[in-house]
Amino acid sequence: xxxxxxxxxxxxxxxxxxxxxxxxxxxxxxxxxxxxxxxxxxxxxxxxxxxxxxxxxxxxxxxxxxxxxxxxxxxxxxxxxxxxxxxxxxxxxxxxxxxxxxxxxxxxxxxxxxxxxxxxxxxxxxxxxxxxxxxxxxxxxxxxxxxxxxxxxxxxxxxxxxxxxxxxxxxxxxxxxxxxxxxxxxxxxxxxxxxxxxxxxxxxxxxxxxxxxxxxxxxxxxxxxxxxxxxxxxxxxxxxxxxxxxxxxxxxxxxxxx
Amino acid sequence: xxxxxxxxxxxxxxxxxxxxxxxxxxxxxxxxxxxxxxxxxxxxxxxxxxxxxxxxxxxxxxxxxxxxxxxxxxxxxxxxxxxxxxxxxxxxxxxxxxxxxxxxxxxxxxxxxxxxxxxxxxxxxxxxxxxxxxxxxxxxxxxxxxxxxxxxxxxxxxxxxxxxxxxxxxxxxxxxxxxxxxxxxxxxxxxxxxxxxxxxxxxxxxxxxxxxxxxxxxxxxxxxxxxxxxxxxxxxxxxxxxxxxxxxxxxxxxxxxx
DNA sequence: CAAATAGTGTCTCTGAGACAGTATGAG
DNA sequence: CTCATACTGTCTCAGAGACACTATTTG
Numbered sequence: 396x397x398x399x400x401x402x403x404x405x406x407x408x409x410x411x412x413x414x415x416x417x418x419x420x421x422x423x424x425x426x427x428x429x430x431x432x433x434x435x436x437x438x439x440x441x442x443x444x445x446x447x448x449x450x451x452x453x454x455x456x457x458x459x460x461x462x463x464x465x466x467x468x469x470x471x472x473x474x475x476x477x478x479x480x481x482x483x484x485x486x487x488x489x490x491x492x493x494x495x496x497x498x499x500x501x502x503x504x505x506x507x508x509x510x511x512x513x514x515x516x517x518x519x520x521x522x523x524x525x526x527x528x529x530x531x532x533x534x535x536x537x538x539x540x541x542x543x544x545x546x547x548x549x550x551x552x553x554x555x556x557x558x559x560x561x562x563x564x565x566x567x568x569x570x571x572x573x574x575x576x577x578x579x580x581x582x583x584x585x586x587x588x589x590x591x592x593x594x595x596x597x598x599x600x601x602x603x604x605x606x607x608x609x610x611x612x613x614x615x616x617x618x619x620x621x622x623x624x625x626x627x628x629x630x631x632x633x634x635x636x637x638x639x640x641x642x643x644x645x646x647x648x649x650x651x652x653x
Numbered sequence: 654x655x656x657x658x659x660x661x662x663x664x665x666x667x668x669x670x671x672x673x674x675x676x677x678x679x680x681x682x683x684x685x686x687x688x689x690x691x692x693x694x695x696x697x698x699x700x701x702x703x704x705x706x707x708x709x710x711x712x713x714x715x716x717x718x719x720x721x722x723x724x725x726x727x728x729x730x731x732x733x734x735x736x737x738x739x740x741x742x743x744x745x746x747x748x749x750x751x752x753x754x755x756x757x758x759x760x761x762x763x764x765x766x767x768x769x770x771x772x773x774x775x776x777x778x779x780x781x782x783x784x785x786x787x788x789x790x791x792x793x794x795x796x797x798x799x800x801x802x803x804x805x806x807x808x809x810x811x812x813x814x815x816x817x818x819x820x821x822x823x824x825x826x827x828x829x830x831x832x833x834x835x836x837x838x839x840x841x842x843x844x845x846x847x848x849x850x851x852x853x854x855x856x857x858x859x860x861x862x863x864x865x866x867x868x869x870x871x872x873x874x875x876x877x878x879x880x881x882x883x884x885x886x887x888x889x890x891x892x893x894x895x896x897x898x899x900x901x902x903x904x905x906x907x908x909x910x911x
Numbered sequence: 912c913a914a915a916t917a918g919t920g921t922c923t924c925t926g927a928g929a930c931a932g933t934a935t936g937a938g
Numbered sequence: 939c940t941c942a943t944a945c946t947g948t949c950t951c952a953g954a955g956a957c958a959c960t961a962t963t964t965g
Contacts (some may be wrong), residue, residue: 408709423686424682425722425724426683427683427687429683438799444815447950451666456765464760464769464771466683466762466768466769467762468762469760469761469762470758470759470760470761470771497757497758499730500754500755500758500773501728502685502722502728502773503727503728504724504725504726504727510724510941511722513685513722513728513771513773514833515758515760515771570662583917584917585916586919600955600956600957601916601917601918602917602918602919602920602956602957602958603954603955603956605918605919605956606918606919607915607953610953622961623963623964624915624916624917625915625916625963625964626914626915626916626962626963626964626965627914627915627916627917627961627962627963627964628915628916628917628918628961628962629916629917629962629963630916630917630918631734631917631918643904643952643953643954645954646954648955676916718929762950777962841942841944842945843943843944845915845938856914858928858930858944859926859944859945860929860930860931860944860945860946861912861929861930862948863945863946864945864946865926865927868926881936881937882936882937882940882942882943882944883936883937883942883943884936884938884942884943885934885935885936885942885943885944886934886935886936886942886943886944886945887936887943887944888943888944888945889944889945901926901927903927904927906928912965913964913965914963914964914965915939915960915962915963915964915965916943916957916961916962916963916964917942917957917960917961917962917963918960918961918962919958919960919961919962919963920957920958921940921956921957921958921959923954923955923956924944924953924954924955924956924957925952925953925954925955926951926952926953926954927951927952927953928949928950928951929948929949929950929951930947930948930951930954931946931947931948931949931960932945932947932948933944933945933946933947934942934943934944934945934946935944935945936942936943936944937940937941937942938939938940938941
């Protein structure tokens, strides 16, 4: 434990006196940032939103959207603010449109050359919306398929954070209903299946998947409408249901041995 | 996002010049602490290690062991250091004796009256060792059964952090083999079952549990020895096996409806 | 018509859970 | 002997997965 300052253990002063004299700046300077691994499905590929760094360090490299934490807002709020700023969805819609959850916190020494920077990472699942931030200025922000990230110059330790975020998404789809957040407002069971297939990188059996989803109470709610699929039977349309958890879970198959 | 400082986006200076001129203290002062929810089983009860606060704020209240993060060590190392200092196990033994993992990060404004304090919480599972820190000075540090925490005056938002840590432990026991970390070096299947029962607060069927554990490859390894149980057949002794994951998982039963 | 897709039927196998039964040692 | 505990046998049921099948639409 750090050596506490004398005042911290002086029982003679009151709490009010203590707080009035307390100067947090005495401690070693540390910065806290909030970064968000924003994930969506585009053209059947799990993709992450990255921004190109305009300034030092890692100038020109790609980085997660994020910024410094502000003292007057919670970390959860900061993550939603970052998400809203970078995607163009409004802050108030963030919880309706996206799923946002805390991922992990990274604070290895040397991970940021500017000094001691601790990053609280979040992961967000989003439908494939038209995003002004990504569309207007493709040089500053764009979606990268996670399968293509091997060729991308990533800033800081963001490769590891993205990997952790992707693994979180894969795991969460097993036992929650959050996969539906990747889908548009109205979607078919096949859309949902293709979401699972994109996130997990596997093929799932059509019929078994259909039955599984329908057997989870409240995962999806039928709208009553159909949508022609180009060929074959029109597919029934659904919206997200109230359920948050899938019990029993839908487990990832073992990696393909073909 | 915070307004970046001009130098952050000035493309004319070199990275070396930029870093030399960078002053992290310009940002709003924030402190980062690392707190650990240390859990063990004592007298059949899931218990958490708490220390009584000697200084302001929350003087006299019970708090998680922790301290300020240091710039030259990773968060994981800081958590193990805290664990070692408070329990008396040596830092180098920490990974052999305990399971330590990051839990979550808490940064709501107002959670610490001293100012903007962000806490990275860890959770640790430990066997019921004789702990000098808890034994020598019972007024400063002691184990609290989590079932009794309703009557305990807890500092900061540590009630929430403890609740999250306990839920993490309950969830992890479903799909990992970490329950064995709560047991001494050599243990019986019944010891392991009582560990699950203590953490989950349920009773498990003896025979079914026995078969389940034995069917998970590498969960436990028989030592070849027996231990008399006081009454009945002596029980075979086991050590931890190499497996980290339990597939398929051992799910918590639904809450008792009796 | 063929092809493609939505959705259903049906079989097998694994594993969870209930519960009874057997073996062994203490008092 | 009784009792408690370790461990085994066995039955039932739910669900995963393989896979064939039907229905419905487009071209």
